[in-house]
Structures are given as structure tokens and as C-alpha cells.
Amino acid sequence: MNFQFSNEQEALREQLQRLLKDGPARCRAVMAAGDSHDRALWKSCVELGLTAAAIPEADGGLGLGVMELCVIAEEVGRALAPVPIASSALYATEIIRRHGGEAAALWLPRLAAGEAIATVALTEGTGSWDAVPSAVVVDGKLSGSKLPVSDPHADVAIVSARSEEDGRGYGLWLAPLDHRSVVRRSVVAVDRIRRHAVVEFAATPVVRIGKQGEGANLVDGMMDSAAILTAFEQLGGAEAALLMARDYALQRKAFGKPIGANQAVKHKLADMYARIELARGHCYYGAWALDVGSAELPRAAAGARLAATDAFVFAAEEAIQLHGGIGFTWESDCSLYLRRSRLLAQMVGSRRRWTSRLVNALVAV
């Protein structure tokens, strides 16, 4: 039994924590500048190998594994790091690596080196990543619009669309976002740090990812993987929110003592801790299942997703409650965590979707 990260993985975590400290302050600087991301921090992330971590050495990567990605996700989530790590390294790179074929040989070295940023563009306004798309591909050219697309300043996006060859299903495609046929219109998202846009394609040349009509299956697998990595991001965020609330409860005085001396406050913090530690176990199980390609992956992914979503939303909401009025202000970092917890809860599928997946997996045993 070894249910924890290795010493090397913990060493990576320490490096990341040093690099990503002051995350909320960096977020505010990026928001004030109206920039897409913190370019200096991104450069450091690339230098540290975050973009190359899970890419095979043959494709210019470090050839590390899922466990390292999980550590990266957790620390990025903790710091709210304003860099496109999640969209690019955790979501898009994974599917290009697994199913990219010739496109993988072209894009992975560039993604590893941080010369290119990738994102996913699957939804069309409502629903989950696995909603059937209306976008179409005719003669290798994509038309339609995708919204909301995270980190739309990316160079390339994974897009779902239907084509004649896909029969009743749909396919996945790799679309260049800097092509002249693509229009990106910024939208204001609940999370102001991770930028979003409507992306319109008008006969944009695209390359297929995976096989014809295989889109739904690919997205299914991609969502299991994304759910687990996102769960680690949520776990990091939840722990940051808990510690922020704990620190405030120690420092803020009312009625002649720190508010953290009151049992109502202590017990709430203990409950936040309990949910986070339960979620952590589910995250570890998910990491293991993803790493070894276990048949238990659907159950593990759904459990991690549900536990981590609940833990982060609860921690972010109650952190504000424990801060009182100051927690409700725009300037409080509580707002950043609540907005991030809401964004991550909305992405990668709802409670309903994952509940259904989980119960189906439990019943199938």
C-alpha cells in the first residue's frame, strides 16, 4: 500500500509552491493590466517544465506522468496561478498526446517548449463538454461557433464538430485560432482571471483528432481525465480557502477574543477540513486509476469530481462567511476563490452528469 505522492513528486510540489506564491496578487495585476495571462510567470512555468511534464521525451517533453500533472494541478489551483496551465497542459495536451496522431508530432514539441498554447472549444453555449455539437466540418473546413472557450488567446483548440464521415456521431478536430477565418470575441466570465471568449469559425482548415465518429468516446475519456485533474485543482483551491479563513479567524477579534475561539467558527473550519480530506482521498484514487488505466476509472473520476467540487464550493462559500463583510468585497481574495470554485463547478460537467456516471459505475460492479 502506497497511497501518497513520491518524494520526487513532493519535491516538485515545493518548487511549484515557491514559483507560484503570491498567486492572488499576480491575479490582480493581470486583471488590472487587462492581459490574457501573467507572461513572466508563464515563462517560468515553461522553464520549470510544467508544459512538458506529461509529454513523451520523443516529442520534446519530460516524459513524466499523470501523478506529476496532478501535483501541478493542485498547486495551480491553490495559487489561482494566472497562466493557461489547465486549458493547455492539463486538458488539451492530454488529448493531443493520446489521440493526436500526426498532429501530435507537430504540436507536442511546440506545446512542450511553451511556444504554443492549446485549449478546448467543445461547448456551444449550454451543456457540458459532451454536448452534441452543431459546428460542422466540410472538406476539412470548420464552421460554427463555440462558447465559452477558456484561454481563447491560445494558438490551437480542440473542437468538436460533425462531418459527413462521422455518420450519426461527431468528431474532434484541431483548429488554429490565429487563422484569419477565426473571430474571437471576449466575454465577461464569472472567473475574471481565466479569460473566456466566443470563438467563431468560418471555413477554418482543421485536422482530425482520433477516428471518424469517435468524438463522443474521446470526449468521454477526456472528461474522466479532466475531471481528475480539475479535482486536484479544486483541492488546492479548497485548501487555500480553508487556510485563508483559518488565518483570519485567528487574527480577527470580536467580543474581546479571536473569532476562532468560538466553537461555531471552529466547528465550521473542522467541517471544511473534513470535506477536503475526504476529497483528497478520492483525488488520490482518481490519480491512481488514471495513471494505471484502471477499469475503475469511471467510478474514480466521478467520485473525485463530486467530492472535490463539493469541497471547494463549500470552502469558498464558508470562507466568505467567516470573513464577514470584508469577505464580500471585490478586493478580498475570498472573491477570487469563490469565482474560481464556481467556474470549475460549471466546467467539465455538472453534479447531475457525474452523479449519473458514478451510480452507473457502482451498479455495474
Next chain:
Amino acid sequence: MDFNDSPEEARYRTKVAAWLAAHAPRFEAGPDIKPNSAAWVRLSKAWQKVKAEAGYAGITWPRELGGQGGSMLDGVIFQQEEQRYRVPNVLFQVGMGMCLPTVIAYASREQTQRFVGPALRGEEVWCQLFSEPAAGSDLAGIRTRAVRDGDEWIVNGQKVWTSYAQYSDFAIVLTRTEPSVPKHAGLTMFWLDMRSPGVEVRPIRTLAGDEDFNEVFLSDVRIPDSQRLGAVNAGWKVALTTLMHERLAIGKPPEHAGIEQIIALAKSIRTESGGMLLDAADVRDSIARYYVNDAGLDFLRMRAQTALSKGLPPGPEASIGKLVMAKTRQDLAAFALDLLESGAIIEDDDRSVLSTLQQTYFWAPGLRIAGGTDEILRNIVAERVLGLPADYRPDKDVPFNQQ
């Protein structure tokens, strides 16, 4: 990450599993053996004896004391494998888990050697005389007095919630020896022969209907000073040793209603429209929520096991285990009983799913209190794990007899 045993652990598990398969079935309690009956006590003792003879009692105790000198992990592995059978082992939990470790730590060498063997072989049962009617969560507030009389102490008072006192041969007992100092500083621990004159045990019937715990009245009970554990007035430190061992119990809890039972139940019940209850959205939502807690507890145990396999104590997260488990069981059982509607009204005493659910539900309130109430456990997490201030304790520095 790896869920598999190390080769060494796997070898031990295989050996244990083979031994259990050959022996445990004969000691499983059948439906005719009610918990706490005389037959159940006999079966418990017989099983413990067989384990001791085969080298599966006191697995983690030192060899020089008659134990096996195994690691904490060996102990956990045996526990995990033993739980696959309905063998009765709770009768010795308090003794082996808490009393004997305290005796080993504080009694003389001769006394330790006198007690360890019979305890390992299940010949002698131990109980723990700690809680009192006026001292539960605030254990240091006990009132049972021990007054010195030459080489003896004369003990008077009342203990309560003492599991298996009615079957016990010996006890460890926490007493107040100095009332004129603050409460933690005036306590002393002894071991006691439960057949001493003046010891009276009265079983208490629990809400669940069982009689596994008791009131114990101590009237002019004489305890030789040679039975003192630790220094005079150092009893609080000794009690903490005992309670620390309680926290190390990280095995999976015995049989109770879990996700599998609820799924089976929800499959078997039809809705008004003829579909399976398992397809109802609210039922699925509840199943998912209980799964998150239930499996989450398994993962906590795996993390503790990981620490033990590296020779480290379990991390702070282990402290939420009982807190989450007790309330989860209560809610899960209530939810499942609700699915059965009037079908769950009549108490079932065979070993059906219904009876397991009813037992789980009516035991849960006790579980939420025993070994630290939900509220005390939240305080412990907040103070020791998260570093929040201790509660205001007006009696902390006040002599006990001036409170």
C-alpha cells in the same frame, strides 16, 4: 501510488488469509448466538484462544511479553482479513487495545508478565473504568475518590458506560486522589480485580436494546498501592496513554449497512410507475453522496496504512475518521429505511438487509458519542490540526474542590 501490498506484506496477508480460511468459519457466530449472551462470551474466548495459539494475538506486542513483535501494518492486515468472517472479537477490544498497553507501560514487570498471557489467550477480560455520570467529555472532572490507608487505597464512586464490565475479570480505574488541586493534577490510575469486595456491576440497556455496557458502583473498594499505574496524581498522563491507543484503531469498522446494501435495496423496490427506485434522480443523488463519504473513509484508512507501512504515525487527517463515519452511517441507514416505507417498521432480528439497517440506525447515536462526541472531535480537529485557540475553561486553574 500503488494499492497493492509490498511483497513482504502480501506474503503475510496470504499466510493470514489461509489460516483464517481454515479456522475462522468454525468460530463464526450463527443466528442462534445473540451478542452478549453467555454462549457469545464462550465463543469469543474460544476464538481468542485459537488466535493466541497460532500466533495471531498481540501481533504488534513485543516478543519478550508474549506478543509477535510484528509491525502496526501486520496488525492492520490481520484485522482486515479477520473482518471477512463473523467471528466475535469485540469482547477483547478494550482490554487488548487500551488496558493492557497501559498496564505494559506502567505496571511492574512481574505484574505485566502475570497479565499479558491470560489476556492474549482470552482467559481474562478487561474493562476500563473511566467515564462517570458527571464526567464524560470532560473526563478529568471525575469524582470517584481514592483515599490512602496505609498500603492500600479506599475507593468510592460510580463509573458508567463501561463496556463488558459484567464479563470482566480486571479493570483499569481512574480516581481522584487529591481534590485540592486543579482537576487534571489530582488523578491517579490503578488496576483492579473486578471481584474485589465492594464492586457492583449493573448492566445498562442501550437504545439499541443490547446490554453491552454497565454502571459500576465502587463502595469502599480496597486497592493495594502495588496496583497503582504511574505516580500518585499523575493519572491524567496515564489516561492519555490509554486514549492514545484508542485513536490508533484504524481497521475497517465491523459489518454495517453500506452502499452495496442501498443499491441492492433500490434495485429491488419498484416505484409507483413500475420503474426501479434506483432510477429515481433523488435516490441516485443520495447514493452518490453517501458513496463519497463511505469510500472517502476507506481512502483515509489507506493513507493511515501508508504511513504505518513507512513506520510513521498516521497523519492528522486520521482524526476525522470517526466523526465522518458515525454521522454517515446514521444518515445512510435512515435514508435506506425511508426507502422501505412501512416495510421498515417491524424489527427484523434475522440477518436480513433490513435488520442490518435497523441495527446500524439504532447504534449510530451511540457511535456519535463514544470515544469522543462529534462536538469534541470537531474541537480536536480545530485546535490540534488547524491551530485554533483552545476553548475558554473557567475551571482550568481552580482547585477541584472549589469548583
